[in-house]
Amino acid sequence: ELNDLQDDLGTLASAQYRSGGIDPSLQLFLSADPDSYLDKASTLDQLSTKQAEGLQQIAEKKRTLNQQKAEAASKLDELDETRTELGKKKKEVQAKLGEAQKLLNSLTAAQRASLEAAENRANRSNERVDLGNDLPASSLAAAALSAAKTKLGSPYVYGATGPSSFDCSGLTSWAYAQAGAGIPRTSQSQANAGTRLSMSQLMPGDLVIFYGDLHHVGLYAGNGQVLHAPRTGTVVRYESINNMPFQFGVRI
Known part of the structure; x- marks a missing residue:
């Protein structure tokens, strides 16, 4: 999801870069059709708002992803501790079973x-x-x-x-x-x-x-x-x- 958001924003940014980034007042002065330019400007304003929303979504996704990574790392540490503890318990149980078997073998x-x-x-x-x-x-x-x-x-x-x-x-x-x-x-x-x-x-x-x-x-x-x-x-x-x-x- 984060990658998709970044791709969408990158596509929009590339399109803006190709337009040359001329100052809006100068673009209006040079335009042969001011009405058409103003319509386009309105559309660009909407796109800018969408960009801002997209950036906010990306920031939120990154925060969520970082939190999930931290939680996953913590869980992995817990699993390692549990695995180590289970290994110790298994050895203890095996030792007790060995002792019990010896005792059982000694019975008449x-x-x-x-x-x-x-x-x-x-x-x-x-x-x-x-x-x-x-x-x-x-x-x-x-x-x-x-x-x-x-x-x-x-x-x-x-x-x-x-x-x-x-x-x-x-x-x-x-x-x-x-x-x-x-x-x-x-x-x-x-x-x-x-x-x-x-x-x-x-x-x-x-x-x-x-x-x-x-x-x-x-x-x-x-x-x-x-x-x-x-x-x-x-x-x-x-x-x-x-x-x-x-x-x-x-x-x-």
């Missing part, structure tokens, strides 16, 4: 069977959980928790945000979205999305943040229970809040 067959049985019992225990009579923190929290309950039994898939599978923060962000509230995507960002709470202040629907690096989040369901998507190989389920290192709650 009996220990593996016991662990698998415990996971299966946890995945099947959703129907028998006593959530008590705690009141939700707000109608928003109640709606989010209610939405999350409809996903009990859905499989955990890393990076999934629903509607058929979830990771931990995918479940909480999906639940609040169903309630009409947008919250950040990751557990670390969700940790800063509202008012922080101690364990005694938790009410149903509040977010619950776990682990020192804040990498896990769930929804407080009441009576010491958390509704969450635990990890690969599990499903969305209830679990005691004491089974994981509690950090703090967050009220949206």
